[in-house]
Amino acid sequence: MSPKKEKKIKKSKKDKKENLDKKKKLSFDFIKKIKLYLNRLKFKLTRKNIIIMSIGLIFVIGLIIGINYLNSMVKQKEQAHQKILSQDLKVIIPDGAFPSKKTFDIVELSKDSIEYQNLVSMANFTGKIYYVKPSDGKEESSLKPIIVRYKIPKKLYFGDNYTNFSLAYANDDDPPIISEFSGCRIVKDGNDYYIEAETFHLSKIGLIQKSPKEASYGLRTLVEKPPSIKNDIILVGGSDLNFSGYLSNTKTATDPYGKNLWSVLFPDRTIWKYNYPMVETKSKLYYDSFLAFLMRTGQNSYIEFEAKRLAQELKRLPNRTFDIIAHGVGGLIARMAIESDPDIKNVQNIVLISTPNKGTNIANPLFFNVLYGKNISDLSKTFGINERTMVSIEHNVNFYIEQINSYYKEIMPNSYVLKKLDSFGLRKDIHYMAIAGSVTGLNESIKGSILERFYPEFLHGDGIVTIDSALNDKFEKNLLFKKSFFEIYTDPKILDSIKLFLNSKVDKIVIKPFENDNFIETYKEKELAEKKELAKSYNFFKVPNSYSEKTFILKNNDYGVLKEDYIKIQKLKNKLFLETPNGVYNDKFEKILNVKVLGGIIYNGRYFISAPDGIYATDETGGVFVKVSNSLITSNEAYYLPNNGLITVFNEDMYSSVYLDNSLISNKFLFKKIKIIDKDVYFVFNNKISIINNGKLLTVLNKEDLINKGLNNFGDFIDFVPYKKQLFILTSDYKLIMYDTEYFKTQIIGNQDIGRLSLFLNNDTLLVFGKTTLTKINLKDRIFNGDYQKFKNEIEDVYFDNKTFYFITKTLRGNLLWDGKIN
Numbered sequence: 001m002s003p004k005k006e007k008k009i010k011k012s013k014k015d016k017k018e019n020l021d022k023k024k025k026l027s028f029d030f031i032k033k034i035k036l037y038l039n040r041l042k043f044k045l046t047r048k049n050i051i052i053m054s055i056g057l058i059f060v061i062g063l064i065i066g067i068n069y070l071n072s073m074v075k076q077k078e079q080a081h082q083k084i085l086s087q088d089l090k091v092i093i094p095d096g097a098f099p100s101k102k103t104f105d106i107v108e109l110s111k112d113s114i115e116y117q118n119l120v121s122m123a124n125f126t127g128k129i130y131y132v133k134p135s136d137g138k139e140e141s142s143l144k145p146i147i148v149r150y151k152i153p154k155k156l157y158f159g160d161n162y163t164n165f166s167l168a169y170a171n172d173d174d175p176p177i178i179s180e181f182s183g184c185r186i187v188k189d190g191n192d193y194y195i196e197a198e199t200f201h202l203s204k205i206g207l208i209q210k211s212p213k214e215a216s217y218g219l220r221t222l223v224e225k226p227p228s229i230k231n232d233i234i235l236v237g238g239s240d241l242n243f244s245g246y247l248s249n250t251k252t253a254t255d256p257y258g259k260n261l262w263s264v265l266f267p268d269r270t271i272w273k274y275n276y277p278m279v280e281t282k283s284k285l286y287y288d289s290f291l292a293f294l295m296r297t298g299q300n301s302y303i304e305f306e307a308k309r310l311a312q313e314l315k316r317l318p319n320r321t322f323d324i325i326a327h328g329v330g331g332l333i334a335r336m337a338i339e340s341d342p343d344i345k346n347v348q349n350i351v352l353i354s355t356p357n358k359g360t361n362i363a364n365p366l367f368f369n370v371l372y373g374k375n376i377s378d379l380s381k382t383f384g385i386n387e388r389t390m391v392s393i394e395h396n397v398n399f400y401i402e403q404i405n406s407y408y409k410e411i412m413p414n415s416y417v418l419k420k421l422d423s424f425g426l427r428k429d430i431h432y433m434a435i436a437g438s439v440t441g442l443n444e445s446i447k448g449s450i451l452e453r454f455y456p457e458f459l460h461g462d463g464i465v466t467i468d469s470a471l472n473d474k475f476e477k478n479l480l481f482k483k484s485f486f487e488i489y490t491d492p493k494i495l496d497s498i499k500l501f502l503n504s505k506v507d508k509i510v511i512k513p514f515e516n517d518n519f520i521e522t523y524k525e526k527e528l529a530e531k532k533e534l535a536k537s538y539n540f541f542k543v544p545n546s547y548s549e550k551t552f553i554l555k556n557n558d559y560g561v562l563k564e565d566y567i568k569i570q571k572l573k574n575k576l577f578l579e580t581p582n583g584v585y586n587d588k589f590e591k592i593l594n595v596k597v598l599g600g601i602i603y604n605g606r607y608f609i610s611a612p613d614g615i616y617a618t619d620e621t622g623g624v625f626v627k628v629s630n631s632l633i634t635s636n637e638a639y640y641l642p643n644n645g646l647i648t649v650f651n652e653d654m655y656s657s658v659y660l661d662n663s664l665i666s667n668k669f670l671f672k673k674i675k676i677i678d679k680d681v682y683f684v685f686n687n688k689i690s691i692i693n694n695g696k697l698l699t700v701l702n703k704e705d706l707i708n709k710g711l712n713n714f715g716d717f718i719d720f721v722p723y724k725k726q727l728f729i730l731t732s733d734y735k736l737i738m739y740d741t742e743y744f745k746t747q748i749i750g751n752q753d754i755g756r757l758s759l760f761l762n763n764d765t766l767l768v769f770g771k772t773t774l775t776k777i778n779l780k781d782r783i784f785n786g787d788y789q790k791f792k793n794e795i796e797d798v799y800f801d802n803k804t805f806y807f808i809t810k811t812l813r814g815n816l817l818w819d820g821k822i823n
Helices: 003-080 114-122 261-265 284-297 302-316 329-339 365-371 376-383 387-411 416-424 492-503 519-535 703-708
Strands: 081-085 089-094 104-108 125-134 146-151 165-170 178-180 185-189 192-199 204-209 218-223 232-236 271-275 322-327 347-353 431-437 477-481 553-562 568-572 575-580 583-586 591-593 599-603 606-611 614-618 625-629 637-641 645-651 656-660 663-666 671-677 680-685 688-693 696-702 717-723 726-731 735-740 745-751 758-762 765-769 773-778 787-790 795-801 804-811 814-822
Touching: 089 104, 089 125, 114 125, 146 204, 165 192, 185 284, 192 387, 218 261, 218 302, 232 329, 261 492, 284 302, 302 329, 302 387, 302 416, 322 329, 329 347, 329 387, 329 416, 347 492, 365 387, 376 387, 387 416, 431 492, 477 492, 553 575, 553 804, 568 599, 568 606, 568 795, 568 804, 599 637, 599 671, 606 637, 645 671, 663 696, 671 717, 680 717, 688 717, 696 703, 696 726, 703 735, 717 758, 726 758, 745 773, 758 795, 765 795
Parallel strands: 232 271, 232 322, 322 347, 347 431, 431 477
Antiparallel strands: 081 089, 089 146, 104 125, 125 204, 146 192, 165 178, 165 204, 185 192, 218 271, 553 814, 568 575, 575 583, 583 591, 599 606, 606 614, 614 625, 637 645, 645 656, 656 663, 671 680, 680 688, 688 696, 717 726, 726 735, 735 745, 758 765, 765 773, 773 787, 795 804, 804 814
16 A cells, blocks of 8 residues: 555544544533533522422411401401391491490380380381390490491382481380481492481380482572572571571461571572581482592591582582571581682671581580489589589480581591691681570589589580680671570571671662552552452352262273382373383383483473483384483472473472572472473462463462462362363362452362362363272362262372373282273
8 A cells, every 4th residue: 555545544534533523522512511401490490499489388378367367357347346136227336335345135126015006106117116225234325426227128218319217216214205316327238228327325226217208408599589789698507407497487378387587687688508418317329429528538527528519519609699607517517618619709708606616525425425324313413513404414415416426526626627627727708707605504503513624515605615616716706695506596686696797798779669650550450350250149169968979980991010109191192101210111011211200291292201310302203212411410300391491399398499490480389290281381389380481480379369368278289270260279188179260269169078189171070089089070060069989999190181091000919000981
C-alpha cells in the first residue's frame, strides 16, 4: 500500500472517530439537558404543589376561622335579641333592653272569655288578642324599644299604600284603658304582611281594623284662598294631631267639620299642611322609602328623612312663597329642611312653637325606666313629692314617649341629629320667631328634688320642652307664655302674637271695596220670583202608606264569577268591563289591563284608566288598552277627562283635596264620585253637587240650600239624578230628597224605606237601588206607591244601559256578573 493511500485511510478513521465523539458529546449534552429540564420540572412541580398545598391549608384554616366567626356572629345575634313567638304575634326584645335578662310569656285570650268580649266591645279589635306578660311578674319599662309584630290577614290587606290597621294595647285597669301604638309600620316578611310597633312596655295587644284608606303624605291644602301679596301658611305639626286646628264649635250643615283655626286667624291666606306619619300607621310604601333612604345615606333618622321630603315639596312650588308655623318635632323637621338646603328660596318666615331645639329629657327611656311599674307610694317617698304629682309625671312621660316612638333618640339632648342641625346655622334670609311655655301641668313644684335633674321640663318648661330648649337668642323674636305644651297654640294672645309677627312682614295695601250696581235689582228680582212661586199650588209626590214586594227585573244571563273585590261595571261599544283596584277584566274574566287602578271613566267614546305609572285608554276597537301618558300619579283617586285634564283626589278623614291638573278646585268637602250625564261632568261630594265648567267647579246644589228650604236631619249625599227641573238626591241615611229648581220646593219622598246604593232614570221612572232592594218611583205622575223588589244576594255594583241592567252580586263562590231586563 502506498504511503499516500495509507495516510488517507488514517485520516478517514480519525474523521470517523471525531464524528462519533461529536455525536456522543451531543447525545451526552442532550441527556444532560433532559436531566436538567426534568430536575427543573421536578422543582417547579414541587413548588407548585407546595403553593397549592399552602393555599389549601390557608383556605382550610380560613374556613375554620370563618365558620367559628359565623357561629360566634350567630350566637351574638341570638344574644342581640330574643324572639318570643306565637301564631300571629312576635315580640322582639333587643339586647340591653333590660338591666338583666328578662323573658315574657304570650297568652292568647279566649274568644269566649268575658275579658276578650269586653275588649272587643270597647275597641274595633279583629282576630286574636294576646297578653304579653313578664315571666317574673315584674312590670318594667325597657331601655330600648321592643318590637311587636302582628300578622295581617291577607284577605284584609288592600295594598302597599293602605293604612287600615293599627296595633292597640290595653292595661290592667278596670275598666281597661285602650290605646293605639303610635307610629306603627307595615312590613313584609316572606309572603306575609305584618304591622309592627315599637314600645317600651308590654300588655294585652291586638289588631285594630279601620276603614280602608290610602295614605296621603306631603303638602296638602287645607283652605284655598285667592292669590294675594300675603304668603301661604304651611303647618308642620308634631305628636299633637290637633295642631291642624279644626274648631268643633264652628260646625254647620254645609261645613260639618267646622272652620280651621288657622284660616280664622289668617282669613285671606291659603293654608297648607305637611302630612307625615309620626303618630299614624306608616304604609309599606312609606317605610320602604325610609329604608331606601337609610341604605342610601346611612342616616337612621326620621327627622332628616322628612326634612328631605319637605324640602322637595317646597322646591316643587317655586312660584309660591310660604310662612311656616310648626309645633314640637315639626319645628325640627322644618328647620332641618330650610337650613340644610340653601336652594330653598320661597320660605320667608318661620314660627317655632314649643320646639325642642336642644332636645328634651322626656324622650329618655332610661329615666322613664326608673318610674314605670314602680309603687307610687315608694316613688313619692324616694323623691319627696306627693303621690298625685308622681302619677302626673309618670302619665305625661309615658304618653309622650309612646307618641314620639321611633323619634326618641333624635330628640334627646346632644343627639347626633340636633348637633347636625346646629352645624347648618340659621338662615339669614328667613325671619325666626320662637314661643315657649312655662306651665308644667303639675300641681306641685319639683324644685330641689332628684327629679329636677331628670326632668327640668317639669320645672322650667311646658311639661315637654324646657324654655331654654325652645328659645334661642339668635332668633329674631322670642316669646314666653304661661301655657303648657298641648294648649300653647290655642291661646288667643299667642295666636295674636303669631298673626302680628307674620303680618308685620307684609306691606300694607288698601284695596277698594267691590261695588255691584246690579245687586239691589238682582235681589228684588229674586224676591219677586220667590213670592210668585209661593202663590202657586205645588204638586208634591204621593208617598206610600203600605209596601208591596214585586218583581221588576228577571235574570237573563249569568256571565260567571270573578274573585275580586270592589268591582265596578263599565260598558263601551257593546263591550263589558269589570274594573277592580288590581286591574280591568273583560266579560270573559280575562285580565286585559294589569295595573293598580286609581280611577276609571268612559268619556267621548274611550275608556280611560288612571294608574300610578300613568294613564291608559282603549284603542279604536274599544277592547285593548294603550298607554297614553307616563305622568306619575300619587293621589288616592284619579280620573282623566279629555278636554279638561287630570282630576286627582287626596282623601283625608274629613275632607278631600281635589285638583284639576295642578290647580286646587275643592278642599272643604268629602269626595264621593264623578258622574257623567250627557257629557256634563258632575262631582258628588258629601255636602254638595258640582259641575265642572271651563276648568272651574261650579256648585249645583249644597246642603245649605236644602236647609234654607226647611229640610233638616238628613245625611251625606250619595248619588243624584236630574229630571226636567228637579234634582233627586240619595243620602247616606236612606232618604230620597226632591229639590225643584224652578219653584224652589223640597220634599223627602223616601224616608228609611229605600236603599242607598245608586239612582237611575228609565224614561219617567226613577229606580232606586239598595244593597238588596230596588224601588220604583213614577216621576211623571209623582207617585211613590211603595212597590219594591228584593234580591237574594247583596249587590256590589249595578250598571244600566238600554233597558238592560248589569249586576255584580256577592255569592259564596265569589262576585257574580249577570244581567236582566226591566219590565
